[in-house]
Amino acid sequence: MDESAKAFGTSPAHVVGEGAWKSRFAVTELACQSMGAVGSAVADLIAALNLGPKPDVQVDRRLASLWFTWSIHPQGWEVPPSWDAIAGDYQTRDGWIKLHTNAPHHRAAALSVLECRADREVVAQAVSGWDANTLEDAIVEVGGAAAAMRSRAGWQAHPQGAAVAAEPFVHWEQHPGQVREWQAKADRPLAGLRVLDLTRVLAGPVATRTLAGFGADVLRVDPASWGEPGVVPDVTLGKRCCHLDLKTGSDKAVLYELLAQADVLVHGYRPGALDAMIGADRPDNLIEVCLDAYGWTGPWTGRRGFDSLVQMSCGIAEAGMGWSGSDKPHPLPVQALDHATGYFMAAAVVSALTRAVRGDGIHRARLSLARTAEVLAKLEPVSGPEITGSTPADLDDWIENSPWGPAKRLKAGVAVAGAPMWWDRPSAELGSSPASWG
Numbered sequence: 001m002d003e004s005a006k007a008f009g010t011s012p013a014h015v016v017g018e019g020a021w022k023s024r025f026a027v028t029e030l031a032c033q034s035m036g037a038v039g040s041a042v043a044d045l046i047a048a049l050n051l052g053p054k055p056d057v058q059v060d061r062r063l064a065s066l067w068f069t070w071s072i073h074p075q076g077w078e079v080p081p082s083w084d085a086i087a088g089d090y091q092t093r094d095g096w097i098k099l100h101t102n103a104p105h106h107r108a109a110a111l112s113v114l115e116c117r118a119d120r121e122v123v124a125q126a127v128s129g130w131d132a133n134t135l136e137d138a139i140v141e142v143g144g145a146a147a148a149m150r151s152r153a154g155w156q157a158h159p160q161g162a163a164v165a166a167e168p169f170v171h172w173e174q175h176p177g178q179v180r181e182w183q184a185k186a187d188r189p190l191a192g193l194r195v196l197d198l199t200r201v202l203a204g205p206v207a208t209r210t211l212a213g214f215g216a217d218v219l220r221v222d223p224a225s226w227g228e229p230g231v232v233p234d235v236t237l238g239k240r241c242c243h244l245d246l247k248t249g250s251d252k253a254v255l256y257e258l259l260a261q262a263d264v265l266v267h268g269y270r271p272g273a274l275d276a277m278i279g280a281d282r283p284d285n286l287i288e289v290c291l292d293a294y295g296w297t298g299p300w301t302g303r304r305g306f307d308s309l310v311q312m313s314c315g316i317a318e319a320g321m322g323w324s325g326s327d328k329p330h331p332l333p334v335q336a337l338d339h340a341t342g343y344f345m346a347a348a349v350v351s352a353l354t355r356a357v358r359g360d361g362i363h364r365a366r367l368s369l370a371r372t373a374e375v376l377a378k379l380e381p382v383s384g385p386e387i388t389g390s391t392p393a394d395l396d397d398w399i400e401n402s403p404w405g406p407a408k409r410l411k412a413g414v415a416v417a418g419a420p421m422w423w424d425r426p427s428a429e430l431g432s433s434p435a436s437w438g
């Protein structure tokens, strides 16, 4: 039985089709396992709610793999680039480091340590005078986001690598409580379920986009200062998005109102960051699922992180370098840790709903990108025709009227018989809806 089926108490989904991302790691298998986990959890929920017999679940290898890239296909316009001009890999005196500078405060932190301006060549020159681990520590110390390239063996011997490997795949906590009834139907099992979404970039937003695909009412909250134009068109599909500044009393009061009426809270702040803003108390009925980058135990819990940084830390980029014969870090072909963690989080939400419906209390779950990397490292790649990208045959006929222009989407990668994934609304600009339940 796969690790996620064990964690969510589901049976593995039926996988059809062919194709695989070309990689040293089993990226396509991870796509199938994580999307299959959501489908299987939804099937269990339909049965637990007595909406019908447990439906069959099928994952398409090719489409699941493609959902690990961009699902949106703009018709006549372009999504802006998602990477900042100085983000990326740089050679240090003794190896490699990746700087993650997409957020302005992370970029300012890196530049303050390097004492240079935001120009790629100037940054490369400055980085070349540092040892990778020393520079990583210095940038992390001032609130930035960077990762030195480590080998797999180096990570396994590192206190953080050892801590993450020893963690459960999903940290579950059980609390007394019951979920409010929502308007579940056999063909729309999450209809009326209120999901408050405090996630950013890819991993968390993939989780809530998936819940919206089964009918959940998702409301995303961001501060007005936060922007991610390169990913918002892809990940806000099916959601409403509002602005709240959780550092002001009046907006905090609005958030408490929203939370009091919510069924599910999904977030991706560093451990303790959300509690520091809104306190640690949660309504008794609330299912809470969150992620962090480096895991929930060990010296690096609380470290800022993104998929591409975790790939550097945990040995994926280094192993890819040897496998591909490249002279620089060689990451996965897609941001697989983000996407897989997002689908696993969605599976955790649905699995928690099933447990609540069965009278087993309220379950809360914590996952991490680094622990997902351990799942990936154990999977065996299956060969098949190489997947290189989508073709028109992979796209749905539906035309999404996004705020940026018309777009098509990939066909769904997972099919729950009788409960197809589809989205009630197009993608949305951050802050474009009122901060209230619809």
Ligand SMILES: CC(C)(COP(=O)(O)OP(=O)(O)OC[C@H]1O[C@@H](n2cnc3c(N)ncnc32)[C@H](O)[C@@H]1OP(=O)(O)O)[C@@H](O)C(=O)NCCC(=O)NCCSC(=O)C(=O)O
Pocket (backbone or CB within 6 Å): 105, 143, 145, 200, 201, 202, 203, 204, 221, 222, 223, 244, 245, 246, 247, 268, 269, 270, 273, 277, 291, 292, 293, 303, 304, 305, 306, 307, 308, 338
């Ligand atoms: C994504 C991050 C790197 C972002 O880094 P930071 O913004 O520097 O860190 P924090 O989590 O501490 O963010 C909280 C900061 O934002 C402020 N903050 C956040 N939301 C609000 C609202 N709504 N209102 C007011 N202030 C806010 C908060 O007070 C903190 O500010 P201060 O108090 O002033 O600090 C980190 O949150 C993180 O590591 N998260 C866990 C992993 C994760 O989700 N990674 C991204 C997705 S995965 C991925 O790789 C990907 O998608 O790509």
